[in-house]
Amino acid sequence: MNCLYKLVFLSVILISGCGYAPMFEENTLPANKKLLADGFDLYQEHCSSCHGVAADGEGILAPSLPIKPSDLTDLPLFPAGFIEFKIATGSNTQYMPAWDGTLTKEQIQKIGNYLRSIKQ
Numbered sequence: 001m002n003c004l005y006k007l008v009f010l011s012v013i014l015i016s017g018c019g020y021a022p023m024f025e026e027n028t029l030p031a032n033k034k035l036l037a038d039g040f041d042l043y044q045e046h047c048s049s050c051h052g053v054a055a056d057g058e059g060i061l062a063p064s065l066p067i068k069p070s071d072l073t074d075l076p077l078f079p080a081g082f083i084e085f086k087i088a089t090g091s092n093t094q095y096m097p098a099w100d101g102t103l104t105k106e107q108i109q110k111i112g113n114y115l116r117s118i119k120q
Helices: 002-016 033-046 082-089 105-119
Strands: none
Touching: 033 105, 082 105
C-alpha cells in the first residue's frame, strides 16, 4: 500500500505539471565524499531533530508533532530537484519549515545529495 501511495503521489505531480523546476533545477553538485559529509553535517544540524539522526522519522521532536515526520531513508524516485524544492519551501503543513533564506542553495543541494545517498 505504501508503494501505491508513492506511485499515486508521483503521478499526480507529473500529470499536474507542478511548477517547481524554476526554483531548483537538477542538482549539479557532485556527490563526492566531502560534499556528502557536508550534507550529513547540515542534515544533522537542521533536520535530525524532527526526521531523526538516522533519517527514519524518529527525531527527538517527532513525538510532539501531530504529523509524523517522513522516513527519509525510503524516498521514492522523485524528479530532479524535487527534494531540494521541498527542503527550500517546506511542506504543505505548518510543521516542516521552509529552509530557503536560512540555508543557501548549495547547502540545500548538499542535503539533497546526502538524502539520495542514504537510499542507495
